[in-house]
Every structure is written in C-alpha cells, then in structure tokens.
Amino acid sequence: MSTQNIDHNDDGETRRDFLYLTAGAFGAVGLTSFAWPFLDSMNPAADTLAMSTIEVDISPIQEGQSITVVWQGKPVFIRHRTAAEIEQARSTDLKDLRDKQVDSDRVQNEKWLVMVGICTHLGCVPLGQKITQPKGDFGGWFCPCHGSHYDTSGRIRKGPAPKNLTVPNYKFMNDTRLLIG
Amino acid sequence: MSGGERAEFKNPVVSWIDERLPVFSLMQKEYGTFPTPKNFNYFWNFGAIATVMLVLMIVTGIVLAMHYTPHADHAFGSVERIMRDVNWGWLLRYLHMNGAAFFFIAVYIHIFRGMYYGSYKKPRELLWIFGVLIFVLMMAAAFMGYVLPWSQMGGWAATVITSLFSAIPFIGEDLLHFLWGGFSVDNPTLNRFFSLHYLLPFVICAVVFLHVWALHVTGSNNPVGVEPKGKQDTLPFHPYYTAKDTFGLAVFLLFFAAVSFYTPNIFAHPAHFVEFNPMVTPPHIVPEWYFLPFYAILKAVTFDIGIPFTDVVFVSAKLGGVIAMFGAVFLLFFLPWLDNHPVKSARYRPLYKKALLLLVVAVLALGWAGAQLPEGLPVLVGQIGTAYYFAFFLIILPWLSKNEKALALPKSISAAVLEENKSKAQTTTGTAT
Ligand code: HEM
Ligand code: FES
Numbered sequence: 001m002s003t004q005n006i007d008h009n010d011d012g013e014t015r016r017d018f019l020y021l022t023a024g025a026f027g028a029v030g031l032t033s034f035a036w037p038f039l040d041s042m043n044p045a046a047d048t049l050a051m052s053t054i055e056v057d058i059s060p061i062q063e064g065q066s067i068t069v070v071w072q073g074k075p076v077f078i079r080h081r082t083a084a085e086i087e088q089a090r091s092t093d094l095k096d097l098r099d100k101q102v103d104s105d106r107v108q109n110e111k112w113l114v115m116v117g118i119c120t121h122l123g124c125v126p127l128g129q130k131i132t133q134p135k136g137d138f139g140g141w142f143c144p145c146h147g148s149h150y151d152t153s154g155r156i157r158k159g160p161a162p163k164n165l166t167v168p169n170y171k172f173m174n175d176t177r178l179l180i181g
Numbered sequence: 182m183s184g185g186e187r188a189e190f191k192n193p194v195v196s197w198i199d200e201r202l203p204v205f206s207l208m209q210k211e212y213g214t215f216p217t218p219k220n221f222n223y224f225w226n227f228g229a230i231a232t233v234m235l236v237l238m239i240v241t242g243i244v245l246a247m248h249y250t251p252h253a254d255h256a257f258g259s260v261e262r263i264m265r266d267v268n269w270g271w272l273l274r275y276l277h278m279n280g281a282a283f284f285f286i287a288v289y290i291h292i293f294r295g296m297y298y299g300s301y302k303k304p305r306e307l308l309w310i311f312g313v314l315i316f317v318l319m320m321a322a323a324f325m326g327y328v329l330p331w332s333q334m335g336g337w338a339a340t341v342i343t344s345l346f347s348a349i350p351f352i353g354e355d356l357l358h359f360l361w362g363g364f365s366v367d368n369p370t371l372n373r374f375f376s377l378h379y380l381l382p383f384v385i386c387a388v389v390f391l392h393v394w395a396l397h398v399t400g401s402n403n404p405v406g407v408e409p410k411g412k413q414d415t416l417p418f419h420p421y422y423t424a425k426d427t428f429g430l431a432v433f434l435l436f437f438a439a440v441s442f443y444t445p446n447i448f449a450h451p452a453h454f455v456e457f458n459p460m461v462t463p464p465h466i467v468p469e470w471y472f473l474p475f476y477a478i479l480k481a482v483t484f485d486i487g488i489p490f491t492d493v494v495f496v497s498a499k500l501g502g503v504i505a506m507f508g509a510v511f512l513l514f515f516l517p518w519l520d521n522h523p524v525k526s527a528r529y530r531p532l533y534k535k536a537l538l539l540l541v542v543a544v545l546a547l548g549w550a551g552a553q554l555p556e557g558l559p560v561l562v563g564q565i566g567t568a569y570y571f572a573f574f575l576i577i578l579p580w581l582s583k584n585e586k587a588l589a590l591p592k593s594i595s596a597a598v599l600e601e602n603k604s605k606a607q608t609t610t611g612t613a614t
Contacts, residue, residue, distance in 0.1 A: 039359075042373065048363045068460060073365035075460045118365075121499055123344035124337065124462040144464050145341060146480055147555045160483060162497045 053181030055173070058112070066129045068117060071180050075117035075125055076168060077141075078178070081152065086110050088139060089153035096157070099164045103153045106167050114170050114178070115154045119143040121161035126150060141165070186210075211397055216415035217422055218403035220594050224298075225401070225422075226429030227291040232389065233430060234284040239382050241277040242326075249329065251375035253368035256331035257456040275445040281323050282448045283437045285471035288316060296516075296537060299525030300402040306517040308399060311392040313513045315385055320472070320510075322381040325374040327469060328366075334450050336457030337466045339366045339374070345479075348500040365459055405597045406525030407590055414594040465554060473551030474544045478570065479506040480555050481563040505567065512574045520578040524587040532585045536577050543569040 054071050058078060061067055066079040081089075089103040090110075107113055119126050121143065127133040128141035128150075136142030136149035138157045143150075148159030155164040170180045187206040190196045199205045248267050250259040263270035292312070295301055301309035328339040343360050347353040362369030400409070409415050416422070440447060448470060452463040468476050482502035487494035496504070512519075520533075527534040547566040553559035591597035 042362055043359050044361075044363050045369070048369065070460065073363060073367045073459060121344075122341040123347075124341065124466070125460060127464075143462075144554075145462060145466055160480075160498045160502065162499045 053179060056178045056180065057176055058178050059176035063111075068129055069180070071116075071168065076180060077113070077115050077117040077129060077154075077165075079113040081111055081113055085139065085152040089151060089155075092151065092153070092155075098156050099162065101153075101155060101164055106153050106155075106164070108170075108172065112178075113152075113154060114167065114180070115165040116168055117141075117165070119145065119148055119161055120156065120163035120165065121146055121148050121159070126165075188213075211418075212423070213417065213419045215397070215418040216400070216409065216412070217418045218401055218409055218594055219414060219416045219421075220403050220405065220598050221401075221422065221425065222404050223425075223429055224290070224294040224404075226426055226433070227287045227294060229426040230430055230433050231284065231287040231291055234280060234287055235382065235385060235389065237280050238277065238284060239386075241273050241280060242379070242382065245273050245277055246379065249375075251329070251372055253331060253371050253457075256329060256371060260330040275441045277326075279437065279441045279445060279448065281326065282469075282471065283433070283440075284319070285323070287433065288319065289471070292316065293541065297527045297534075298402055298404055299406050299520075299522075299527070301517045302520070302525050303517070304399045305395075305402065308392060308395040309517055310514055311388055311395060313510075315388050315392060316513070317510060318381055318385050318388065322378060322385065323469065323471070325378040325381070328371065328374050329378060330453070331371060331457045332453045333455040333457055333461075333463050334453040334466065336366055336459065337452075337462055338468055339370065340459075341466065342468075343370075345503045345506075348497070348503040350500070367459070402525065403594060404526060405528065405591055405594060407592075407594060407597070410593045467552050470548070470552075473549075474547035474566075475506050475509055475551075477547040477551030477559075477563040478509050478567045479503065480551070480560070481505065481567040483555075483560060483564075505571075509567075509570060512571075516574070516578075519574055520582055522582040522585060522587070524590065529588040529590055530581075530585055531588070533578075533581050536573060536581065539569065540573045543573075 051072060054069065056067075056069050056078065058067075058080075061078065061080045063080050064082045066077055068075045068077055070076070086103075092103070094100050094102065103110070106115075117125050117129070122145060124143050124145035126136075126141035126143040126148070128135040134142045134144075136158075138149050138151035140152045140154060141150040142148070143159065143161065146160050148161035149157050150161075150165055151157050153164075154167075156162070168180055170178055173179050187199060187203050188209040190199055190205060195205050245263065248259065248263050248270060250256055260274070263274050265271075267273075295309065295312065324338070324342060328335045343357060343366065346360060347357045349356060358364060360370075361367065362373060403409075450467065452466070455463075467473070479502040482498055482505050484501075485494040485498050486496040486501055522530065522533070524530055527537060543566045546562050547570070550559040550563035550566060591600060
C-alpha cells in the first residue's frame with residue numbers, strides 16, 4: 001500500500017505525525033465544544049428571556065409629562081411631548097446630528113416618544129424625566145455620568161455617547177394602551 | 182523546587198518529614214540563608230506587606246462569605262446585618278473594605294519602587310510581567326467585590342464598567358448580555374460576580390507564587406541597581422530581612438488599624454450606603470480611589486478620531502476612551518522593552534528620575550481629575566495627564582534609552598555602601614567642628 005512506501009521513506013515518522021495531528025485536532029475540537037455549555041450557561045436564561053413584554057396604560061400622562069416603566073430590568077421613558085418639543089425635534093438639521101435620524105423615524109405617533117432610558121455611552125440613566133431635573137443644552141435629557149446631552153427626540157447632541165437613545169419595539173394596542181417588547 | 186540539597190535538622194520529626202518531602206529544606210534555602218543584597222531601603226518592605234494584605238483579605242473574605250447572601254433582593258440587607266447583628270461583623274467588613282484600599286496602597290508603592298530602581302530590567306522581565314498580571318487580577322477582584330454589597334455606587338460602577346465592552350464593534354452588545362446574564366446589571370450578574378470574587382484571590386495566590394519563584398531565581402534588585410558580586414554584597418534573609426520586614430509591616434499595620442478603627446469610611450462614598458436602584462443613577466458616580474487615574478484616562482477622550490471636517494469616524498470617543506484606559510494598564514507589560522537603558526537605578530539616571538517623578542505627578546493629577554465632574558478644568562487636566570502618561574512610556578523612555586548619559590556606577594554594592602558611610606561621616610564631623 002502507498003502508506004507503506006511513505007513509512008519506508010521516512011522511517012515511519014509520517015504516519016505517526018499524522019496520528020499525532022489528528023488526535024490533537026480531535027482533542028482540541030472536543031475540548032472546545034465541551035467548553036460551550038459552560039460559556040453559554042452565562043448567557044441570559046430562559047426565565048430572563050421570558051420577561052420580555054409589558055403593557056402600559058398611558059392615559060394618565062398629561063402633555064409635557066413623562067413616566068418611567070421597567071422593561072427587562074431597564075428603565076423605559078414614555079414622554080407625552082408638547083407641540084414645542086415636537087417642533088424642535090422636527091426642525092433640527094440632520095447635519096447637526098452625530099447619529100443621523102429624523103424625528104419621524106423615532107416615533108409612531110409624534111405625541112409619544114418611547115425610548116430605553118439608558119445612556120448609549122456607558123449605561124447610566126439620563127436625567128430629565130422630572131420637571132425638577134436638568135434637561136441638558138437641547139431640552140431633552142442630560143446624562144450626569146460623563147455629560148451627554150440628548151434632544152427632544154432623544155438624539156445625542158453633545159458629550160461622549162455615540163448613539164441616540166434606543167427606541168424599543170412597541171405598538172399601540174389602542175389609544176391608551178401601549179405594548180412594549 | 183526539586184529535591185536538591187537538604188539541610189540538617191536536629192528535631193527528629195522535622196528531619197523525618199524533610200527526608201520524604203523537603204519542605205523544611207526549601208524554607209531554609211529560600212527564606213533562611215537566601216542571599217539578599219545588604220543595602221535594601223524601606224521600599225523593599227512592600228512585597229512582604231502586600232502578601233500579608235492578600236492573606237488578610239482571604240481570611241476576612243471567607244468569614245464574611247459565611248454571612249453574606251449573593252442575591253439582588255438580600256445582598257444589601259445581609260451586609261447591613263453583618264454590620265449590626267453579626268458578632269464582630271463590623272470589624273470583619275471594615276478590615277475587608279479598608280484592607281482592599283491598603284492592599285492597593287502597598288502595591289502602588291511596590292510598583293513605583295520597581296520603576297524607580299529599574300527592577301523590571303533584564304533578567305527580571307518575567308518577574309515584572311507576573312507582577313503586572315497580579316495588579317490586573319487585583320483590579321478585577323476589587324471591582325467585583327465592590328459590587329457585592331449591592332449599593333447605588335457599586336451597582337452603577339458595575340453598569341458603567343461592564344458597559345465599556347459595548348464599545349467593541351459588532352459583538353459589543355451580545356458580549357454585554359453574556360457578561361450580565363441578562364439585559365441589565367441584575368441578580369445573575371451579582372451571582373457570577375460573587376463566584377468570581379471568591380475565585381480570583383486564589384488565582385492571585387498562584388500568580389504570587391510564580392512571581393516569588395521567579396524572584397528567587399534571579400535574586401532581588403537593590404537601590405544601586407548593581408547586581409551582587411559575591412558574599413560581601415549580601416546578607417542571609419533571616420534574621421536580617423525577616424526583622425526589617427516585620428518592623429515595616431508593623432508600621433504599615435499601624436496606619437491600617439488607625440483608619441479601620443477611627444475613620445473606617447474615609448475611602449467610602451455616601452452612595453455606597455444606599456441600596457442599588459437600577460432606575461436612578463446617582464448624580465455623580467465615581468469608582469474607588471485606586472481606579473481614579475484610569476477612570477480619568479477613560480474620560481479624557483472626548484472627541485471622535487476620524488478624517489477632520491468630514492463625518493468619517495474611525496474610532497468614536499467612546500471606543501477611544503476604552504482603548505486608552507485598557508492601553509494604559511496594558512503598556513506596563515511592555516515596560517522592560519520600552520526602557521532598555523543599561524543602567525537600572527534612577528539614582529544614576531538624572532533625566533529618567535525627573536521624567537518618572539513627573540509621571541507620579543501626572544498620575545496623581547489624573548486621580549484628582551477622575552473624581553471630578555467631566556466639565557471644564559478637570560477635563561483639561563485629564564487630557565494633559567493622559568498625554569504625558571502615554572508620552573512617558575512610548576516616547577520619553579525609548580528616547581532616554583538611546584540618549585541618556587548615566588552617572589558613574591559604583592563598582593559594587595559594598596563600594597556604594599562604604600562610599601555612603603564615608604560621606605555621612607564627613608557631614609557629621611563637618612557639623613561638629
Ligand atoms: C484580592 C483580594 C480581595 C480584594 C481586593 C477584595 C475586595 C473587596 C471589596 C473592595 C469589597 C467591597 C467592600 C465593601 O465595600 O463593603 C469586597 C466585598 C466582599 N468580599 Fe472581598 N476582596 C478580596 C478577597 C475576598 C475573598 C478571598 C473572599 C472570600 C469569599 C471575599 C469575600 C467578600 C464578600 C463576601 C464581600 C461582601 C461583603 C462586604 O461588602 O463586606 N473577598 N471585597
Ligand atoms: S454613561 Fe451617560 S455620559 Fe457616560
């Protein structure tokens with residue numbers, strides 16, 4: 001057989017090298033696949049994933065008011081915007097934006113702005129939900145951790161954050177009920 | 182480490198064991214007769230001090246863990262219970278809390294000693310690398326420990342620091358959910374941090390073992406940075422340095438005890454005594470003091486890096502800050518190759534000495550800037566400090582390695598010691614007349 005020839009040529013070294021390599025490769029693949037369950041067990045578990053939707057009654061929120069609800073352990077900002085805020089958000093020139101997005105792409109109904117209230121820099125909760133809190137230089141939200149300013153559409157305008165506040169999946173079930181997730 | 186030569190022991194039990202497993206011979210060789218340069222100053226105490234602090238952290242930690250509950254709903258309460266109801270619980274927690282701070286004080290001085298006297302240079306590069314590895318593991322352990330009481334400051338520190346990983350392009354978000362075990366810092370995060378916080382100190386012990394092993398292969402450096410040339414330059418470790426280390430340790434522990442008993446919360450922040458609320462970030466979050474210089478480097482990058490006057494961005498401010506912060510620690514691993522000037526001790530390198538002392542000033546300034554709100558002067562100080570930090574390692578050290586003319590080195594440790602004594606004698610007679 002041909003292997004015998006090779007064995008003779010190389011004093012049997014080739015066959016042995018081949019066996020070493022295959023055994024090593026199988027061992028490496030086996031160990032790596034064995035590591036997977038250990039690593040994947042650290043990913044979000046089934047019950048964590050299951051807490052994925054909430055329903056919110058938005059009828060009590062007056063114009064100019066905001067509420068914060070908890071979704072997947074994260075704060076979600078729901079703001080009933082004033083006409084002035086809507087106007088400010090819509091008239092902003094795209095070239096002034098770091099993360100370019102028009103206001104109409106960020107809302108389903110322009111009166112209601114729904115966003116995850118987590119600064120896209122390093123995850124603090126921006127201020128601006130309460131009347132007494134600072135709203136930053138652009139009348140929206142201000143993150144105190146490293147000074148990010150968001151506008152009335154929740155878009156990043158100044159400071160270290162790279163992205164606009166995230167808009168989660170949501171839908172209006174009727175005029176007063178909102179389903180998030 | 183192997184069998185090797187064995188010492189003679191009078192005690193028959195010791196002798197019996199030593200014949201079968203030569204642990205006593207080993208101790209005798211490595212800590213008894215071990216030849217140690219005779220000119221150490223007190224900077225050489227801090228390795229031993231750090232080791233004692235590590236042991237203290239493990240002992241207090243294990244007992245704390247018997248009373249602590251790693252669950253988001255109970256962690257804060259269980260730590261309060263430790264403080265109020267558990268016998269001596271306040272003592273255990275204050276020793277552990279302030280122990281971490283004093284551990285870092287000892288290690289920072291230890292690192293400075295290494296840099297000042299060139300202890301990282303050939304043949305001690307690997308010894309230095311193990312040291313930097315210990316420093317990195319310590320930071321990880323302390324960071325995760327700080328999260329365990331589930332306080333406002335700890336929880337938000339965890340949020341901000343883990344969110345650093347979201348700066349990594351493409352996989353950042355998934356990696357973050359993997360680290361958290363969910364979609365925010367929550368119970369799964371607390372659980373794994375407790376598991377790792379328990380584990381890491383023992384990993385540190387293992388690396389300390391390698392660090393000390395490497396030390397005992399090359400032997401210690403010393404303040405003049407000239408290797409011992411023979412017996413006349415060294416002393417046996419015991420009793421000379423066991424005594425000196427014990428004295429230094431006692432003084433250090435005096436400070437540690439004074440803080441732990443009289444001002445135990447001096448390093449703590451008020452928001453560390455309020456339970457974690459994931460819906461409200463405290464108005465000003467700061468990490469523990471020992472992370473402040475690195476935190477300032479993170480905050481110093483406030484600009485995107487890309488093609489000027491266009492929207493093309495290669496590295497966002499966020500990613501840039503993260504790279505700078507991790508880079509600042511990572512650079513330390515390469516110190517032996519960034520500075521390859523043949524002279525070790527800063528005593529004989531006037532320019533290096535100035536540059537290094539300026540680095541200390543820069544790091545202290547960064548520490549101050551790291552604790553301030555990111556507006557105005559602190560940002561500027563942070564940026565200047567960061568620029569100097571990187572310039573020191575990447576420009577000044579390589580340049581000095583080629584161009585600095587060192588002062589004349591003493592012929593040996595003994596020659597240096599005699600010289601020093603002579604000049605001391607001269608000044609005393611000088612004042613007498
Ligand atoms: C490298 C050594 C260690 C360092 C630097 C370290 C650091 C810390 C820090 C900074 C805290 C927060 C203290 C506070 O603010 O209350 C902490 C808490 C804690 N650590 Fe450690 N630790 C170490 C070793 C250990 C070990 C070996 C254990 C054993 C299980 C342990 C168990 C705990 C527990 C249960 C807590 C929560 C109770 C408390 O907050 O006092 N630690 N650690
Ligand atoms: S987390 Fe908001 S600015 Fe850094």
